[in-house]
Amino acid sequence: MRCGIIGCGAIANTIVNLVLKQDIKKIKLKYFYDRNFRKAKKLANLTNGTAVKKVEEMFNGVDLIIESASQEAVKEIVPNIISRGIDVLIMSVGALLDEKVRRRLIKESRESGANIYIPSGAIIGLDGVKAASLGKIKEIKLITRKSPTSLGVKTKKKEVVFKGKSSEAVKKFPVNINVAAALSLASGIDADVKIIADPEVEHNIHEVHVKGDFGEFKSITKNTVCELNPKTSVLAAYSAVTLLKILSDNIRVGT
Numbered sequence: 001m002r003c004g005i006i007g008c009g010a011i012a013n014t015i016v017n018l019v020l021k022q023d024i025k026k027i028k029l030k031y032f033y034d035r036n037f038r039k040a041k042k043l044a045n046l047t048n049g050t051a052v053k054k055v056e057e058m059f060n061g062v063d064l065i066i067e068s069a070s071q072e073a074v075k076e077i078v079p080n081i082i083s084r085g086i087d088v089l090i091m092s093v094g095a096l097l098d099e100k101v102r103r104r105l106i107k108e109s110r111e112s113g114a115n116i117y118i119p120s121g122a123i124i125g126l127d128g129v130k131a132a133s134l135g136k137i138k139e140i141k142l143i144t145r146k147s148p149t150s151l152g153v154k155t156k157k158k159e160v161v162f163k164g165k166s167s168e169a170v171k172k173f174p175v176n177i178n179v180a181a182a183l184s185l186a187s188g189i190d191a192d193v194k195i196i197a198d199p200e201v202e203h204n205i206h207e208v209h210v211k212g213d214f215g216e217f218k219s220i221t222k223n224t225v226c227e228l229n230p231k232t233s234v235l236a237a238y239s240a241v242t243l244l245k246i247l248s249d250n251i252r253v254g255t
């Protein structure tokens with residue numbers, strides 16, 4: 001599978017390092033684009049790939065493009081990818097809680113035949129959420145704890161910085177709570193979200209609680225943060241690579 005990457009920050013660097021370290025031959029990282037060209041060049045050098053100055057330059061040479069840039073990139077660049085029939089893996093999932101954006105991407109993908117993939121990101125349990133949503137879900141909530149630095153707030157004590165629906169959370173904290181969007185898209189319900197800035201935590205911690213006619217479950221993910229960007233958890237990049245491996249393998253374990 002020939003891949004391009006848009007956004008060459010923490011997630012992209014973790015993906016590249018993982019693919020190189022584990023010598024995953026089926027995933028060929030070919031093209032890199034970032035509005036900061038030096039970041040694209042760095043990853044291109046590591047992989048013998050190509051850094052492009054205009055994103056369109058990668059369109060003819062890829063089967064799938066990984067978006068690991070920003071919600072803005074999903075709105076501005078991803079429609080052009082999908083309309084050309086190229087598959088896309090989206091990390092900045094929060095953008096899809098904007099109904100206009102989501103409807104447009106789904107419509108374009110139906111017309112062009114492109115697939116849109118959304119990895120589980122930095123939370124575990126989306127498999128359970130999807131299965132549970134076949135019945136009736138009575139409650140779905142996410143409690144996220146991150147350091148004040150990660151959340152971009154100043155506080156010396158533990159503080160709830162957001163309480164509300166996931167569709168609002170992704171607007172107020174666009175680079176911190178894409179996991180809430182994944183949860184909402186998987187369940188079809190605008191999940192309840194609480195974000196806590198906690199000076200005592202060194203991890204990004206996400207608790208998911210789901211109650212429904214299936215019963216009840218709770219998952220806790222205590223994530224190691226990326227060195228390049230402490231807002232972002234290493235697991236998010238690992239989940240993107242896992243999804244690419246699933247797409248290029250003949251056996252699939254789990255839902």
Ligand SMILES: NC(=O)C1=CN([C@@H]2O[C@H](COP(=O)(O)OP(=O)(O)OC[C@H]3O[C@@H](n4cnc5c(N)ncnc54)[C@H](O)[C@@H]3O)[C@@H](O)[C@H]2O)C=CC1
Nearest residue numbers: 007009010011035068069070073091092121122175232236
């Ligand atoms: N789905 C999930 O579970 C998670 C999603 N994310 C999201 O994934 C995305 C990437 O995360 P990181 O790698 O940690 O961010 P980062 O800030 O380390 O890197 C993002 C890179 O994208 C580039 N960029 C941003 N907008 C761009 C645009 N419109 N055109 C070209 N380049 C652009 C920036 O220059 C930067 O180099 C973010 O939107 C983040 O919020 C992060 C963690 C978990």
Ligand SMILES: O=C([O-])CC(=O)C(=O)O
Nearest residue numbers: 122176177178179204233
């Ligand atoms: O990486 C994480 O722990 C979560 C995150 O930043 C996001 O969902 O945007």
